[in-house]
Amino acid sequence: xxxxxxxxxxxxxxxxxxxxxxxxxxxxxxxxxxxxxxxxxxxxxxxxxxxxxxxxxxxxx
Numbered sequence: 001x002x003x004x005x006x007x008x009x010x011x012x013x014x015x016x017x018x019x020x021x022x023x024x025x026x027x028x029x030x031x032x033x034x035x036x037x038x039x040x041x042x043x044x045x046x047x048x049x050x051x052x053x054x055x056x057x058x059x060x061x
Contacts, residue, residue, distance in 0.1 A: 001053065003021070003024055003025075003028070003030055003053065004050055006049050006052050006053060007045070007049060010048075010049075010052065011045060016042075016045075017042045017045075018039060018041075019035060019041070019046075020046050022047055023035040023046040024045075024046055024049050026052055027046070027047065027050040028050050028053065028054070045060060047060050
């Protein structure tokens, strides 16, 4: 599944909000990344989508 398909299937959204896709791409490529976003900007999607796409256990700190 693509990240767009995961976004639609699990969260019901058609597109990413500003900054989300860049953080998801960074995470999926195995890089360290930091996202500073305001309340309600959709930060949780930025770690939930990679967790659904990658195998194994995801630990969010």
